[in-house]
Amino acid sequence: MTAFQYPNGKKRPITSSTGSLAPKKASISYGNRGMTLEEDLNKSNDYYLKNDIAIIHKKPTPVQIVHVEYPKRSAAVIKEAYFKLASTTDYNGIYKGRYIDFEAKETKNKTSFPLRNFHEHQIHHMDAVTAHGGLAFVILRFSTTDEHYLVDSQLVSTYWKDQENNRKSIPKNSIEKEGIRIKTGISPRIHYLQAVDALYFS
């Protein structure tokens, strides 16, 4: 949960799911009734948990706490803290007995997914998870068309390692060819475990 309610009722996400450290203002995805990718995935994970399908959680936003006050007869208040870069991906858990690990990102681009959405350490982490027998993937939202794809982390890793010599993004036709289009709906909003089934369990 990284969204909070201001007293004036406005919602504002604390971290963007594009991986940048600095919080951004809430952007409204018109294709998706104003829900951020993170909110949609949290709802989907709640659905999977309640229906005993999988146990997958978003990790809390890492925060470096510098100063805490302890008022008498009320909760401790953090008075100074900073956003930290996460050392892993945002989501992990268990599905069908397998370790699941993924990152979710979105772009307004229409024909490719920019690699700058990822961090070096996330690529390393996903490579290591794959090597240890886990399922590591990314969920990519093309927000302009409201399309979602699930792609194995090795595709991202391959383009990542080649970007010095080559293009700085993954072409959409490569994502369409190697990945699985994710169905979206009401509940679960983003039914990504169907895509996991298609990619890894079929």
Place this chain on the structure above:
Amino acid sequence: MTAFQYPNGKKRPITSSTGSLAPKKASISYGNRGMTLEEDLNKSNDYYLKNDIAIIHKKPTPVQIVHVEYPKRSAAVIKEAYFKLASTTDYNGIYKGRYIDFEAKETKNKTSFPLRNFHEHQIHHMDAVTAHGGLAFVILRFSTTDEHYLVDSQLVSTYWKDQENNRKSIPKNSIEKEGIRIKTGISPRIHYLQAVDALYFS
């Protein structure tokens, strides 16, 4: 990482590993050269990661952020935030292709481990992980004698469900009988994956 450096050089843990929400003052475990259980486990996990043995991380401390300021030309500052109760256990990851999930707690008691160290939702979470084929366990430190045990979560769950009628703690002889004593040393400090091997892979 929930410990931070005050300007005066004193270290203070932000959350206790005893599961309470309110931060406590740093307690020095004389049996263990002043390292908290969490610090020891983080070091052990670093060792496992660097040696490509397992990928296990502590989840960041969950924080409810209420107010953030965005000064020009410097990092966003969280000016008001509160500690939240975690919805899962503190640690998870992958080892030998299996999903690993655990909670670490310590007590000064000598003959039993008080169940008040756990929360209802943690017991449910570990039960669910077990049902989905993951390895869910707890690491218990008896700080007075500096002994560490790894115990399957089902032992905790069994005592938890019985506590209305019965005792409010797990007797140490039950932990010794059902669990595995963890060897401690320099690197890794708490070699709990040896105990995982003995309990689940032998």
